[in-house]
Amino acid sequence: MEYREAKSGSKLYAYVMCFSVLALFLPRSLTDRLDHLVCGVLSPFWGGGRMVSLMVSEPLEGLDSSVDGADYAVLLEAWERARVTNENLRQLLAQQREVIGELSGLPQEFGMAGVNLILADVVGSDSSNSRRMRTLNQGTSDWGDRIRREAVVLSPLAGGNMNDVYSMCVVGRVSGPGPWTSTLQLLNDRGFRLGVLIVPAAERGENWVARGVLTGRSDGTISVNMVQCEYAVEVGDVVLAESRDFLPVPMLVGWISRCDWDDRTPVMWDIEVRAALDLESISRVAIVDMSGGNDRGTAEH
């Protein structure tokens, strides 16, 4: 009896291992559906866990701050928020100037007007430390194809208003919309790619635009590649996301934290970017919906 049980156990193990090896060859489009199914089933529990973690973390954050430190933190936060808003508004104005310059007689929508934001909560994360993915609690069952793959995702600074799009920053893209949940790929995930603009910091008073490709690295840092050395890039310059299909106006990603000449291609910069937000602590996001139309759970502006 024991021998028969042992043999059946070994057989079952052999079958499941064969299944796993076969599953390695399945296309991502199929296996991602299974992942989304599991996420959909578990998301109510994750949502409950998120509520618990928010209840625990919010009182703890105030424990070790003195009065002076708290005031300083509030001021710093307000200053950061203003800085973000300022950079985004600069791009809006530049676009307005361009349109007016073309002397169009048609009614114009500038910046993020005409774009809807689908508000979502971050309810879970990738169970592996190797990837920086988050699970959002909105899916195609409610929004249809308005949540698209590669859609840009924004998030406000801590304490920011979800209805004020110009106080938000780019934090990633939707990598896989599912029926009940969607997967957000953060900027610092190793597979992340996004076209970006680099503009000089406001205090430099210079006027040029460099283009590059923002890439997430496997150690969680963010770099920008393919920026030529003809541009006088410096630490503190602004990095903006540019994606005409998914973002009507460039939006802030962060600031340059380090720039050196690339070892492998000396005519290019090796740039490291500091994200404007702490990507590990985002809890509410807005998915940019370029399809138009009004609906519940969206923010208009």
Place this chain on the structure above:
Amino acid sequence: MRWISFGILVVVTVIVQSGFGRLLGLGPQRIMPDLLLLWAVVIAFRGNKEQAPLACWLLGLAKDLTSSAILGSYAVGFGLMGLALVYFRELLYGESALLLILLTLVSSLLVEHITLLFATLRGEFSRQEYGGALKVILLTAILTAALSPYGQWLLMKMYRQFGLARRRH
């Protein structure tokens, strides 16, 4: 192995790991211990010889379904790790915490490298990124290994519910 209790353990662990595990993470990147691997090592170290590899496989599958890894990569890694540990545990003496820490460390490194290998073969990971990935893998392995004695203690408190042997033979 009591499979219903084991199933509850897997579901609870997945909810903790993916739900609010990041809150417990260390450093700016919130590195979390790999709780699923921790249970797999303890069960492979202590569990029934025929059922432990299957249990490890199920834990790997749970990790596959809640991560962005290729489906089957963690399942294969956990399954092979479980099988290897079940066969080699006879060569190991004692139940000391240091032994479990070393086993967990080696297992975590092995499983993550198997997963990276599959990702490389599928074109989802390039060798240039290995340096950065290794940093994260090492930190995860160290953190998981440090928690492994506590994980074993917790699981052995409920050894009857999980059908584990109270002592190693």
